Amino acid sequence: MPVESTVWAYNLFETCLWSAIGLGLLICACRPREKHRLFCLYGALSFALFAASEVIEMHTGAWWKPLWLLALKASCTFLVAGLIFWWIRIQGGRDHAFNVLRGRERLR
Secondary structure, eight states: OOHHHHHHHHHHHHHHHHHHHHHHHHHHHHSTTOTTHHHHHHHHHHHHHHHHHHHHHHHHSOSSSSHHHHHHHHHHHHHHHHHHHHHHHHTTSHHHHHHHHHTSSOOO
């Protein structure tokens, strides 16, 4: 399999992954009595942008050209980092969040 086909297939996988995460968060935001609706909407938008950047990358062949695609990908990375910090805050702080990730505590 040529390298271009492998890279294209990987980008397609990433597109599907980011789209699935975004769709899951959008469904979560639409649930009645959702306590963290804004978080879910922000996450859905962030991952939708990430998926769109992957589709554009598939057509341009590189993540760094054109330059605005690089800026979009950097923005998406910062958005996802913001989501992580927001999730830690929602979970009651860093210690609780890390204990959840380690399996020592349950989500609140």
